[in-house]
Amino acid sequence: MLSAAIAYDELAKSRPDVVFQVVALMRSHPEAGQFAERLRGFNSEADRARALFMYMATWADEVAGQRAYEHPKWHYINIPYVPADTWDLSKQAPLDAENILSTLTVNAKLVRDPWAVNADKAIALCWIFHQIGDLHQPLHTVSMITAELPDGDRGGNRIFVRPDPESSPIRLHAFWDDAAGNMDEPHSVMRLARDLELRVQRFELKDLERRPFTDEAAFERWVREESYPLAVRAAYQGGTLAWASSEDRAVVLSSVYLQNAKELAVARVVLSGYRLADVLSTLRPYRSTYRWSTYPRFTPVAGTSKMSEGQGFGTRTPEEALLRARIKEFWRAVGAHDAAKRYELTTPTVRERVTLDEFRRTWSWQDRPEFPVQKITADLTKICSCVQLRLLRCAVVVDLTVETPGEPPKHERTAQMWEFADGQWYEAYSGAPSGRHCPGEPPFSR
Secondary structure, X not given: OHHHHHHHHHHHHHOHHHHHHHHHHHOOOOOHHHHHHHXXXXXXXXXXXXXXXXXXXXXXXXXXXXXXXXXXXXXXXXXXEOOOOOOOOXXXXXXXXXXHHXXXXXXXXXXXXXXXXXXXXXXXXXXXXXXXHHHOOHHHOEEEOOOOOOXXXXXXXXXXXXXXXXXXXXXXXXXXXXXXXXXXXXXXXXXXXXXXXXXXXXXXXXXXXXXXXXXXXXXHHHHHHHHHHHHHHHHXXXXXXXXXXXXHHOEEOOHHHHHHHHHHHHHHHHHHHHXXXXXXXXXXXXXXXXXXXXXXXOOOOOOOOOOOOOOOHHHOOHHHHHHHHHHHHHHHHHHOOOHHHHHHHEOHHHHOOOOHHHHHHHOHHHHOOOOXXXXXXXXXXXXXXXXXXXXXEXXXXXXXXXXXXXXXXXXXXXXXXXXXXXXXXXXXXXXXXXXXXXXXXXXXXX
């Protein structure tokens, strides 16, 4: 649930079109009625979409026992780990041919297939939500082989531990599954997701740069270069973890182990959330509703963003002029390190849940010596597309001229998402994954 909530928040900022496509596709799911029933308690469209993402992520666990949908081997891959062997086994073949990697690749290809039946694509998409989370959990990628367990421990499912002396014995696998927190109440998960997004932001996660999602081959890199080594090093402690193969001999885990496990599990969940957003952005190819030349003139009515058909944005409507001015104001504030002004220009949906002080702390890294005050001049280059969901959101490309004292001016290009609310434009996202050009389009020269 947590990784899906993070993925939703990321896409709602940078690719609301993908959120719209996921929601639309799920109407074809064979159990769409059950999903709809669970969403009745959510009032806003945004909360319903966010909750839908979370329920999609847990669906693969909830269908256990339903032969039509249950696939036990799709949740893990058993790459062997032999503590007594000094060789690196991360590249070894798995113990089972049917596993999370082989089936995740099939599901991704099914979602990509333009001729696939929507009901099948919706099922595959639910599995992708779940499998992206599972493969970031270390003990879903390994099976430790010892003299006592010659067939392997199946990712810690055959060995027992106690989190503290008073607790009941549990499987090591179950302990790690819940190490980041065991919550199934959607509103609590939403709050935790937003808190983690403030604490751990995309630019801080180097693994997103080292191993980005470009195609299905990335899944195997995430398992073999990240989750498997973490299982060996952190979960099994390089083979030194004390464990027992029966409940009556379960060993108590140390406080240091508990703390390290929680920190690692949280980091992996956050990373999986951002990566799920990247995967969905690629699997659901960008379909622009409007383009620069056909974008309808809209007239805000009574503080809303209601649109009326008319002449294109290219005629420099008052709304476009207002957007250009707000973009210039935003980037002046960025260069001046003016957090208060940035906060004022930030979308109300963020300001509703983040105070100015919290916002300042988020951008405190700008106060370091290597980030001097700059003069940034911005110019709206292109309006890529606009999508009307609860509010109107437009993806734009902006040209920047950055003047730093003692250095020649630099010319840069970036992508942003702007939101129209109550007759004004607000910045919803900067530095979108699309980079320096419109999502779904090849880069264009300056």
